Amino acid sequence: MKGYFVKNIGQNRGKPRIWLENLAVSSADMKPGDRYDVHIKGGTVVLRACPDGSRVISAKENKRTGEMNPVIDINSRELLALFDGMSSIRLVQRKGEIYLLPLASELRKKERLNRVANKILHGIPLSVGSLSHGGGLLSNAVHEGLDRVGIKSTNCFANEIRPELLDHSAQNSGTWDKNTIAVGAPMQEFAFDDAAMRHIPKMDLIEAGLPCSGASVAGRAKRGTAKPEDHPEVGHLVVAALVIIAKANPAALIMENVIPYASSASASILRNQLSELGYEIHETILKGEDFNALEHRERWCMVAVTKGMHFDWDMLQMPEKKELLLSDALDDVPLDDPMWSEMKGLKAKEVRDKAAGKNFMMQIVSGEENHIPTLTKGLAKNRSTDPKIQHPTNPDLLRMPTPAEHARVKQFPPSIVANLSKTLAHEVLGQAIVRDPFVAASELVGNSITQFALSNEINDVATLIKEMSVEILDSSSMVVSEIRGPIAGVTYEGPVSINDLGMVVQNIGNGVGILHKHDALNGCMLGEELRVKYPSVKAVPVVDHLSRPAPAMTEVLTDHLVHEEQKSKQQFSAESTPQQSFRGMR
Numbered sequence: 001m002k003g004y005f006v007k008n009i010g011q012n013r014g015k016p017r018i019w020l021e022n023l024a025v026s027s028a029d030m031k032p033g034d035r036y037d038v039h040i041k042g043g044t045v046v047l048r049a050c051p052d053g054s055r056v057i058s059a060k061e062n063k064r065t066g067e068m069n070p071v072i073d074i075n076s077r078e079l080l081a082l083f084d085g086m087s088s089i090r091l092v093q094r095k096g097e098i099y100l101l102p103l104a105s106e107l108r109k110k111e112r113l114n115r116v117a118n119k120i121l122h123g124i125p126l127s128v129g130s131l132s133h134g135g136g137l138l139s140n141a142v143h144e145g146l147d148r149v150g151i152k153s154t155n156c157f158a159n160e161i162r163p164e165l166l167d168h169s170a171q172n173s174g175t176w177d178k179n180t181i182a183v184g185a186p187m188q189e190f191a192f193d194d195a196a197m198r199h200i201p202k203m204d205l206i207e208a209g210l211p212c213s214g215a216s217v218a219g220r221a222k223r224g225t226a227k228p229e230d231h232p233e234v235g236h237l238v239v240a241a242l243v244i245i246a247k248a249n250p251a252a253l254i255m256e257n258v259i260p261y262a263s264s265a266s267a268s269i270l271r272n273q274l275s276e277l278g279y280e281i282h283e284t285i286l287k288g289e290d291f292n293a294l295e296h297r298e299r300w301c302m303v304a305v306t307k308g309m310h311f312d313w314d315m316l317q318m319p320e321k322k323e324l325l326l327s328d329a330l331d332d333v334p335l336d337d338p339m340w341s342e343m344k345g346l347k348a349k350e351v352r353d354k355a356a357g358k359n360f361m362m363q364i365v366s367g368e369e370n371h372i373p374t375l376t377k378g379l380a381k382n383r384s385t386d387p388k389i390q391h392p393t394n395p396d397l398l399r400m401p402t403p404a405e406h407a408r409v410k411q412f413p414p415s416i417v418a419n420l421s422k423t424l425a426h427e428v429l430g431q432a433i434v435r436d437p438f439v440a441a442s443e444l445v446g447n448s449i450t451q452f453a454l455s456n457e458i459n460d461v462a463t464l465i466k467e468m469s470v471e472i473l474d475s476s477s478m479v480v481s482e483i484r485g486p487i488a489g490v491t492y493e494g495p496v497s498i499n500d501l502g503m504v505v506q507n508i509g510n511g512v513g514i515l516h517k518h519d520a521l522n523g524c525m526l527g528e529e530l531r532v533k534y535p536s537v538k539a540v541p542v543v544d545h546l547s548r549p550a551p552a553m554t555e556v557l558t559d560h561l562v563h564e565e566q567k568s569k570q571q572f573s574a575e576s577t578p579q580q581s582f583r584g585m586r
Contacts, residue, residue, distance in 0.1 A: 009088060
């Protein structure tokens with residue numbers, strides 16, 4: 001390869017146009033006056049130097065240097081028909097050859113959509129990959145959500161820095177098979193291992209819970225870091241994750257983290273890069289309380305679906321509210337079990353902390369509560385602020401929650417941490433999600449995949465665009481023959497079939513079109529579904545855009561980010577205000 005360029009497809013006299021000049025031509029060792037031929041093969045247009053070629057490279061004078069630069073102007077609907085519907089293409093130069101191809105992102109988008117649709121239509125299990133797999137708890141929820149909408153799935157790839165957790169997941173998850181690739185290594189080490197990355201399979205869905213130590217408030221306070229990305233071990237993992245995602249080319253992604261991660265630079269990189277790769281981003285905050293969890297943990301969730309698939313958080317299925325008590329999740333621990341203790345040392349510490357003005361209070365529950373304070377990964381250490389369970393008959397005795405109880409309050413079966421030590425079980429669960437919100441989110445993603453597969457029988461993008469164009473033209477010609485003006489008080493629903501010369505024709509069915517002024521319809525688009533109502537004949541109509549994409553972020557996350565931005569500005573303003581100096585004072 002001698003050069004690589006991305007060029008926009010322009011228009012000239014109603015025809016697509018690609019204009020190449022300077023390095024876009026000379027990188028292929030082609031110069032003004034050289035002859036060339038055009039070859040079309042396998043979805044590629046090739047401009048190949050040939051002494052007897054039918055075309056000649058033009059010249060354009062560089063006014064600054066006086067040199068003549070090469071120019072190739074292709075303005076042909078027939079030659080560029082391969083790129084119908086595309087706004088840009090890529091150029092790859094070799095000696096004596098210029099290749100015009102669809103953008104790699106367009107081809108990757110088409111490939112993954114075709115792949116996932118084909119699997120759904122033929123009942124083939126989807127391949128799910130897992131990054132920062134941990135003990136496989138998020139993976140468990142994702143597979144359950146897919147299963148609820150009738151989608152079979154297998155774990156084809158799992159990356160986790162701790163091999164013992166991969167061993168545990170492989171034996172207990174039920175979603176691994178003999179073909180699952182286990183990668184027990186740092187994600188960044190694997191992502192930049194060329195030999196290893198060659199074996200990465202195509203994945204239909206990737207789920208990931210990138211380590212949150214750098215983003216959590218406690219983690220940043222402990223290390224004294226200014227931003228999540230400063231964490232030396234996990235602050236940069238978004239880069240490695242994106243490398244693996246780009247190679248695996250999934251149709252959809254589900255990612256979770258602590259809420260502060262949403263306002264981090266890593267989240268911004270994720271949003272922008274995934275968008276460039278052809279995904280639409282949808283974010284929200286999932287709350288355990290909304291799903292009847294005894295632990296009210298809240299997590300940020302990002303879903304990325306390939307453009308062309310529909311996803312909307314408003315369609316998330318919320319369960320009926322249940323009145324649960326903590327006692328429903330507790331083990332039947334004998335009253336004389338050695339687990340019960342007076343914990344005199346922690347009680348004394350609470351007294352000292354209170355005297356010193358510290359707000360480190362013990363959190364004691366009896367079982368009659370409808371929730372429990374957050375159970376963290378360090379629960380086995382029995383720290384003073386970790387929740388304690390009070391003895392049913394002797395209030396002086398306390399105990400720590402068991403791993404089985406920890407699992408239940410996060411809505412997992414205790415078997416999810418079977419055979420793990422108490423310390424490791426609490427660590428796995430403490431870093432995990434509350435299960436049911438992510439089962440519901442995965443179910444919603446599964447519905448999006450299924451709806452796309454069942455409603456898109458034409459899998460070739462170029463053919464699909466042509467078919468849509470023909471349909472719109474046919475509809476428009478039918479509407480033009482029966483145009484009517486709007487009537488006050490009547491609501492019109494239907495797609496825009498003509499949008500030209502300042503006028504819009506809305507097809508309301510049976511060959512009838514309603515004529516509107518374009519300026520009155522708030523920038524409508526061809527093919528868009530509208531609901532239009534005129535309060536009076538001369539009044540501006542009320543317009544609802546029925547087929548506009550769902551908002552990328554839910555209102556609760558938007559409010560959170562606005563609050564964080566305002567807080568950051570206030571902090572910056574306070575820090576940048578000059579401090580007054582007082583002389584003579586000590």
